[in-house]
Amino acid sequence: MPLIxxxxxxxxxxxxxxxxxxxxxxxxxSAQIYSSQLLDNALHHSAMVNLKNSEKxxxxxxxxxxxxxxxxxPLNKNGNLRLFLHTIKNKIYEFNPDIRISRNYNRFKGLMxxxxxxxxxxxxxTKLISLFNGTxxxxxxTFKDPKILQFSKKGKLIQNYNELFLGDISKNNIxxxxxxxxxxxxxxxxxxxxxxxxxSNYSLDAWVVVGKVINFYELSHNII
Numbered sequence: 001m002p003l004i005x006x007x008x009x010x011x012x013x014x015x016x017x018x019x020x021x022x023x024x025x026x027x028x029x030s031a032q033i034y035s036s037q038l039l040d041n042a043l044h045h046s047a048m049v050n051l052k053n054s055e056k057x058x059x060x061x062x063x064x065x066x067x068x069x070x071x072x073x074p075l076n077k078n079g080n081l082r083l084f085l086h087t088i089k090n091k092i093y094e095f096n097p098d099i100r101i102s103r104n105y106n107r108f109k110g111l112m113x114x115x116x117x118x119x120x121x122x123x124x125x126t127k128l129i130s131l132f133n134g135t136x137x138x139x140x141x142t143f144k145d146p147k148i149l150q151f152s153k154k155g156k157l158i159q160n161y162n163e164l165f166l167g168d169i170s171k172n173n174i175x176x177x178x179x180x181x182x183x184x185x186x187x188x189x190x191x192x193x194x195x196x197x198x199x200s201n202y203s204l205d206a207w208v209v210v211g212k213v214i215n216f217y218e219l220s221h222n223i224i
Contacts, residue, residue: 006177007179009087009179010088014116022044040061053183064105065206065207067085071101073215092134093120096130149174161220
């Protein structure tokens with residue numbers, strides 16, 4: 001069975017209407033440039049101050065680094081990774097394992113803005129990113145007999161990676177990883193699993209967690 005990663009509550013969204021008139025937004029916004037239409041804390045911090053849940057918003061860089069780590073891994077190249085991205089606005093997308101995400105941050109932002117507008121990325125008849133129509137609970141229900149692991153500094157510290165992924169290979173191993181910088185999972189995500197796991201004595205960036213979890217799975221299944 002492949003490892004299934006849900007990167008959740010990612011700070012990827014189009015610039016909200018309520019701040020589009022702010023000077024920090026206007027000076028960069030262009031209808032002709034997709035990347036300028038994506039909320040980015042590095043550019044729009046002063047405009048975002050009064051946005052609800054602002055600590056989780058405007059961070060496409062976190063998703064960018066996490067996706068590069070996941071899609072470039074031996075696990076993905078081996079055909080044993082399924083990757084879903086959930087946005088702060090509750091949109092869920094699945095990434096084709098063959099997609100090549102640009103290493104250039106602005107090009108990535110342009111891709112994400114186009115995705116949010118069009119709902120999928122299609123090239124020569126092949127869907128590279130596709131929208132899942134439903135909630136995170138709906139998505140989980142499509143997997144038979146899932147083993148759901150949720151990764152958080154607040155979870156039980158696991159020091160032996162074999163504890164995570166060795167066992168019944170018929171189970172769908174689902175790893176839920178927060179795609180945000182600060183705060184913690186929203187209640188709806190904390191309710192998804194009783195297996196809250198920590199993999200370090202330190203608080204780790206999302207892309208580091210993605211890389212370590214994938215590496216643990218690779219080692220457990222002898223994928224190199």
